[in-house]
Amino acid sequence: MSKTLIVGEIQKGGLREATLELVAMARGLGGDVVSLVLGSGVSGLAEDLAKKGGGKVLCADDAALENYTADAYASVIRKAIEAESPDLVLFSNTPSGWDVAPKVAAGIDAGIVTDVIRIEKDGDELVFVRRMFNAKFDSQLRVTGSPKLATVQPGALEAYSGSEGGSVEAFDAGSPQSRTTFVETRTAASGGHDLSKAEIIVSGGRGLQKPENFEEVLKPLVEALGAQMGASRPVVDAGWLPHEYQVGSSGQVVTPKLYIAIGISGAIQHLVGMKGSNYIVAINKDADAPIFEVADVGIVADLFDIVPALAAAIGSAKG
Amino acid sequence: MKILVCLKQVPHKDARLEASGGWIDEGGIKFEINQYDTYALEEALRIKDAGEAEVVVATIGPDRTSQALRTALGMGADRAIQIWDDSLSGADSLTIAKLLAAAAKDESFDLVLMGLMSDDANNSLTGPMLAELLGLPHTTGAMKIELSDGKAQVERELEGGSLQVVDLPLPCLITVQTGLNEVRYASLKGIMQAKKKPLDKKGISDLGLDAAAVASKVTVDKLYVPTKGEGAEILEGSAGEVAQQLVGKIKELGLL
Structure with missing residues (x-):
């Protein structure tokens, strides 16, 4: 019987959706599911996770865990791994997940795969599927030894929607020390260019070749469409x-009615930020560019031919 | 101040890549220093420019990677370490971190810098692993680093444009995001000087390790072009024709 340990994550006072995606992955693989919730004043969230399929939820509720630090979180995760001896430990591939998971892996000399989109079973063996080369290729990986660690791409699968009753157990975090000190979290100053409410967004990438082309090539199309x-x-x-x-994931996440990606190959970090758009048009000369996978309509051609023609056609359509 | 910059040589961003087994076919491909790592190197060189520092660059890789180290030396790094053994082909991140840790452990670096991830495997693992093996505190994805009074204050990038500020005591390890600074080019004079700078080549046994100690736990079985979903409907025709087709689609959306 295999066992999966889920490392839960809290964001803005609630369980992260990504944590419930880990529940879905763990339940899909079968075997026992155990979860770990870390933070300060988080017993309610542990109860919440227990109700949403997290199985036995270890609740590490400690003032030292109020803000994420790699040292303190890694020490508690290692204690939970020692206590539970899981075969598989799942993290979300988020800024705290990718910060702490490799530290834990190196500390216990375990194999780890990051940004996994799927785990398949080949008999008793696990096959981890992830993107490489900025989403140009998929890959299948195997890990020897136990436990195996993985970080999972947020949004790669649906959150678990069942409601099996689990249980919550207090887990003694032991007031872990941290050499790093959390100072603050702040939202980057937005200079008034808010894309979140735009109906139409026309985005340019490296394919535009030089900054002047944003003004000379892209802007006429932006203006013709009344876009941002x-x-x-x-x-x-x-x-x-x-x-x-x-x-993108580190910039703005947008959901316009129409998104036109021009000279953008579609690195995963960009796709995460725009794939929720209602209708996506991609213009790129590389037919293999990952952007075409998420686009509704694609044009495989030189953007310097297409974009001016499109701006002109929209101009005359508007009369 | 003694700074280690770990860098990886990766296929050039414009190279046409073909999958071959568990990796790409490296034949006939141009390579360059991983973009993320160039920002780490630039940050180290700025610290050196602002005061006294020795900047050491290290990589794990075959003969071709000495070119990346020479470029780094040309940009202003002081010396280079290249680690390789043919048995390391396909090595996982933990193996890479163990080799780097063995090379770094007697050097007493005050600061270790590298990119958040590499542009080829996109693993984002080596930095925190190396920190753990060296017993150093770390943080990842730095957008700004300020050193003062034996500590580093780092702004690390979170999602959706927000930032987290953390303080780390030196020595520490920091991985950096792209866009942290503006990366310099190697000057002609720098390239000439680089030829005289030390480039130390080491094998596994030179580091006091054996093959069993650095055996990989993770193997890539297969690399392949993803099976496309429904994918995009591709419009065909002249520029004018596809523009007209698109105008039709945009009208259907009620946006014209």
């Missing part, structure tokens, strides 16, 4: 446009 302009991360990293234009 967005950008991919490489454009912002290169300083072509300010951070407030960035669409």
Whole structure:
């Protein structure tokens, strides 16, 4: 009988949706499910997870865990692994998940796979499926030894919606020490370029080749559509446009009625930020670009031919 | 101040990649320093420019990767360490971290920097693993690093544009996000000087390790182009024709 330990995550005073996605994954694999909730004043959330399929929920409720630190969280997760001897430990691939999971893995000399989108069973063996090369390829991986650790991509599967009754057990965190000190969390100043309410977004990527082309090539289309302009991360990293234009997991997550991605290959971090759009158009000269996977309509061509033609056609359609 | 920058050489971002077994076919491909790692190197060089620091770069990789180290030396790093053995082909992140830890453990680095992840495997593992093996505190995804009074204050990137500020005592390990700074190019003079800088090549046994101690636990069985879902409906025709088709679609959405 196998056992999976889920490392739960709390965000804005509630259980993260991603934690319930881990429940779905663990239940899909079968075997025992045990969960760990870490924080301060979190017994209610532990009860909540127990009701939502988390199985036996270990509740590490300790003032030292109020804010995430790698040292304190890793020490409690290791204690839970020692107490439960799971075969598989699941984390969400979030800023705290990818910060703590590799530390735990190295500390207990265990194999780990990150940003997993699926775990398949091959007889008794687990096969971990994840993207590589910025989502250009999928890969299948195997891990030797036990426990095996994995971080799972948020949104890769549906949250568990069942309501099996579990139980909550207090878990002694032991007031773990941390060498790092949490100072504060703050929302990045948005410079007034709020994309979250835009009906139409036209985003440009590295395919536009130089910053002037955002003004000369992209902007006429943006204006013809009455749209807002967005950008991919490489454009912002290169300083072509300010951070407030960035669409993606580390920028703005957008859900317009129409999203047009131009010269954007579709790195996973960008896809996460726009795949909830109602209708997606992709223009890219690389037919294999991952952006075409999430697009409703694609044009495989040189954007410098298509974009001016489109701006003109929209202009005349509007009369 | 003594700084270690760990970097990886990865396929050039514009290289045409073909899957082959558990990895890509590396034949005929151009390589470059992983983008994330270039920002880590730049940050180390800025600390050096602002005061006194020795910047050491290290990589795990075959002969081709000495080119990445020479580039880093040309940008201003002081010396380089290249670790390789043919048995390391396909090594997992924990193996890489163990090798780096063995190379770093007697050097007493004040600061270890590297990218949040590599552009090839996208694992995002080596940094925190190396920190754990060296007994250092760490943080990941830095957008800003300020050093003062024996500590580092780091702004780390969370989701949706928010930031977390953390203080770490030195020595520590920090992985960096892209966009942290503006990365310099190697000057011609720098490239000339780099030829005289030390590049130390080491094997597994030079690090006091044996193959069993650094055996990988994770193997990639297969790398493949994902089976497309329904995918996009691809519009065909001249620029004018596809533009007209798109206008029709946008009208159907009620947006024109």
